[in-house]
Structure formats: structure tokens, C-alpha cells
Amino acid sequence: MEIEGVRTDRLGLLLDQFDKAREMAGVRLAGLGDEEYLWEPVPGCWSLRRRAEATTPRAFGPGEWLLDLGAADIPASEYAEVARQAAGGMSVEKIAEDWSVTVERVEQILAHTGEPEPDETPLTTIAWRLGHLHFEFAGNWEWTFGERRQDPKQMIDFSPSAALTLERFWPVIDRWRADVGALTEDQLDKVGLSQYPYGSAPEEPFISVLWGANLEFIHHMAEIALLRDLWRARFPTPR
Structure with missing residues (x-):
């Protein structure tokens, strides 16, 4: 049975799922400030660090600020x-x-x-989770729809500013969504449509890569939402 406005094809289902998650994430990230963005709720968190202050062995990024990454x-x-x-x-x-x-x-x-x-596994800050999603979606786009030459870990100039990060982040997410939305059924089944250099994407049909990208977006945004709730709970409003 068909319902007007509801897609039940494979791509439609994944796009609708992503669109809803994108809408919810936009609401939950509204008003994010720098202190909350970089908040480390426990010792030993992974976050953004200045290059001179990086402590994890594989922290990466092209600029002054690096994203923590531990030993492989x-x-x-x-x-x-x-x-x-x-x-x-x-x-x-x-x-x-x-x-x-x-x-x-x-x-x-x-x-x-x-x-x-x-x-x-270490607890990660909102800054780390957004940075992780940022470089992965930028890299996935580059190695699926782009020139397939840039190292994803060197594509994003990480920033300690929450506002600047989100200003740069949402266009990357929306560009990915736009090009995924134009795929054909044959392209969904094509092995190697994505040549993303980290992981097994080149050996998978693209629909597998796509549902994995959705999962990555959804679970990290849920974690960010929880961290925002915990941040607010630190100083409860007096009744």
C-alpha cells in the first residue's frame, strides 16, 4: 500500500531517516557555546588540542588545533x-x-x-564528536563524489569556536545529502563507488556505506545531545 508523501524504496527510507536525524540535530545543537563545546566532564577525555599541547599519539589536523586520536x-x-x-x-x-x-x-x-x-574507550567531548563527523562526511564526499585525492584527516581545519565549527559543518552535511539524493538504484549497488581510504568502503556496495554513514551521524548526535543535557544538569535551575 502506498501512502502519499512516504517513500518505501531503499534510498528513500535512508534519506528520510537521515533528514529526520539532521532536523533533530539542528534543534539540539542550537545555542551551543564554546565552554560547553570544549567541556571535559571527566579526566582523560579526547577533545581538540592545540598542536603544542596534544597528548594522544595520533592526533591529527592541518592547522593549530588537532583532534585527539590514540594508538591504533x-x-x-x-x-x-x-x-x-x-x-x-x-x-x-x-x-x-x-x-x-x-x-x-x-x-x-x-x-x-x-x-x-x-x-x-575514552569519553569524548562535543568538540571531538563534531570534529569526527566533520572530517568523516567531508572525506566520504571527497572519495565518493569529489576528486578522490585529499586525505580526510587533513581536510578540516578544526576550531575551538562552536559557532564557526557549526557554520562550516552544516554545509558539508547538506552537500553529502544532496549528492546522495541524486543516486540511482544501480549506483546504490555499485561496489567501490566510495573509495574512502579508511575502512572497507571500497569493497562494499554503496548502500552499505550509506546506512553506515547514517548510523554514524545518528549515534554521535545522540551522544552530543546527552552531553548537552548533562551540561545543563550541572547547574540546575532553582525551583
Whole structure:
């Protein structure tokens, strides 16, 4: 049964999901200030740092401000994905290259049995989460619709200003949405339409890349919304 104004095709469903998430995110990010943007609720957070003050070993960015990134590893939550890559015929060497780890680390994960230990992952600030989404969507666009030459980690000049960050961020998100919206059914099924250099996108049909991008946007925006709620709860309004 068709309902007027409701799309049920594959691309339509993913676009409607993204559009709703984009609308909600815009509302939840309204009024974001610099102090809240950079707020570190616990010690050891990942955030933006001045180049001279960076403490994480792989912090990156082209300008004065870098986005924290720790030592390369494969989190326990991705062990199943590594097993899937190997079962699909990807070599141990290629898996190691994709995850920026050693061959020995990949072999260790493939030999693992039982439930993996939970990951110990750092809490990240609103600034980090927005920066992460910014470079990933800019990079995904570049390596799908653009010239496919720029390193995603060097494309975004991160800023400690919340207002400037959002001013730069939303056009990147909307450009991605516009070009995804023009895709054909054949392009959705095309393996390698995205050549994004980090991860397995070049080996996947684009619809898989697309739902993964939606998931990335939705879950990080939900985390940002929670951090905003916690920020406000620090100083509750007297009744």
C-alpha cells in the first residue's frame, strides 16, 4: 500500500531517516557555546588540542588545533567485523592495513575465542564528536563524489569556536545529502563507488556505506545531545 508523501524504496527510507536525524540535530545543537563545546566532564577525555599541547599519539589536523586520536587498535566491538573480512577473502595483510595495526594483532584477534573483554574507550567531548563527523562526511564526499585525492584527516581545519565549527559543518552535511539524493538504484549497488581510504568502503556496495554513514551521524548526535543535557544538569535551575 502506498501512502502519499512516504517513500518505501531503499534510498528513500535512508534519506528520510537521515533528514529526520539532521532536523533533530539542528534543534539540539542550537545555542551551543564554546565552554560547553570544549567541556571535559571527566579526566582523560579526547577533545581538540592545540598542536603544542596534544597528548594522544595520533592526533591529527592541518592547522593549530588537532583532534585527539590514540594508538591504533581494533576495538573488541569490531572483532566480528574482522572475522567477516577474513571470511570474505580479505588477506590478513590487507585487514591490518585497513585498521592501521600489525599483522600479528589481526592474527591474535582471528585466533580469539569466547567473548572479548569490553573496550576501555575514552569519553569524548562535543568538540571531538563534531570534529569526527566533520572530517568523516567531508572525506566520504571527497572519495565518493569529489576528486578522490585529499586525505580526510587533513581536510578540516578544526576550531575551538562552536559557532564557526557549526557554520562550516552544516554545509558539508547538506552537500553529502544532496549528492546522495541524486543516486540511482544501480549506483546504490555499485561496489567501490566510495573509495574512502579508511575502512572497507571500497569493497562494499554503496548502500552499505550509506546506512553506515547514517548510523554514524545518528549515534554521535545522540551522544552530543546527552552531553548537552548533562551540561545543563550541572547547574540546575532553582525551583
